[in-house]
Amino acid sequence: MSKVIEKIKEEEDVEKEVKKKRKKSFQTVRGMRDILPKDQPYWQKLRKVIEKTASDYNYDRIDMPVLESREMFERGTGKTTDIVEKEMFKFKTKGGDDVCLRPEGTPSAVRAYLQHGMQSKQKPAKLFYSGQMYRYDRPQEGRYREFFQFGFEAIGEQDAILDAQLIQLAVRVFQSVGLKNISLQLNSIGCKECRPKYNKLLVSYFNNRKKALCMDCKKRLKKNPLRILDCKEEKCIQVVFQAPQTVDHLCDNCRSHFTMLLESLDEIDIPYVINPQLVRGLDYYSKTVFEFFPECGEDETQSALGGGGRYDYLVENLGGPETPGVGFACGMDRIVLEMMKQNTKPYIAPTPKVYMVQLGDLAKKKSLRIFDDLERSGVMVAESFGKKNLKSQLRLANQKKVSIVLILGQREALDETVILKDMESGSQEVITFKKIVEEVKKRLKKSAEIASKKAKKEQEARKKLKKA
């Protein structure tokens, strides 16, 4: 007896080990994630809104590669920025090229603008893009190493009206997607005329108070003093509080540009907050900078939904002629998250109203044909060819809330007929193969009419309720 038991146990152990080996599974690499079907309606909604808005404002889509030259971002985004310094996925190709996964889109857009000679077309070049960006950062909710951004760039125009229009465009996207309480923060950080003077002022101010600054800011003092302004360290905030502000030291040109922007925003009733500490973490900005935040409770930290600004020297830095530009980019992951938090309506894709049920091999083959015929004539059909019995197929049909079920059994397959079942009334009718498309269309039309009448009545009822 005991020997038998031992043997069985041994066998079980072996089985377990085999199972374990087979089980070796994989998961997403850190900071990467799957966007599952259940979340797609929100993404779909956002994509649609972006495309619609782009065409409303005459922006043309451009898709750029995910892999670009590393040097391009060092020169464009800025070598001293955190993004380039710490957060780039960079490597050498087999051939020895220094490349990286793009951490943002603007330099790529400008590169494309130059590479394809868009200077010689009508100005400004209005481009929009959307796609994955990569930053090697510590993942958190709303922060991933691979994330999606969409961005709009207007290259070749310096008028502040464009800055205003881009902000208007961004606000339009937020609104159309159903988001409320998005705040806009604005600042102007000057141009190459006034910035150096201001920088000197700033450096001398901070130099006198060096001891009060955090480690990072001591470094920033040499590399990029402007960034001390948006340091979140308590002791730095104290010092920054009384530091000279960019807005007070703009040259005439920059000041009038900023004033024009503010007046334009007032004109289109877009509320804004001027934040003198807003400088943005990318080096190429000049004059206008702005960021969008979801308004939230005091305790919550604010993570930007998007931001942008003017980059009048970027084109030149990347090897082109002196060309002004403005643009912004938004984090799609964060917008979707915010859409979910705010319970906005996602995009609901149309679902099939017809369900194909089949019984037996012959019927299965024939139903494949009917499915195709219906699809070709524009009728969406659901099916579950893998299922065998009638009951479970009908159950599924019911779950999917179709209005018509086509039942094709052994008998019907031989006769070239099909049972058409109306799911609401439960009534059935036998029709020939030839009449299927016609009959189905007729019935769908009817039920659509009934549905729209119902919807109208409901709407009216709701209106009455509201009035009451």
Next chain:
RNA sequence: GCGACUAUAGUUCAAUGGUAGAACGACGGUUUGUGGUACCGCUAAUGAGGGUUCAAUUCCCUCUAGUCGCCCCA
């Protein structure tokens, strides 16, 4: 890059130093070919690797991933 917390069926959650439970889902059934409800059955898990122990899912360590805070930003 720094600090803290977490990891159990597909999902949400239990429990235990000695056989890991439930709900939902998925699948199947309740008389031959007819849906919604109900009832029944079935399915499946201790993230990975070490250590302590007679025995670890539980205690310890490492790794991996996630969440939160910092940093940064989108």
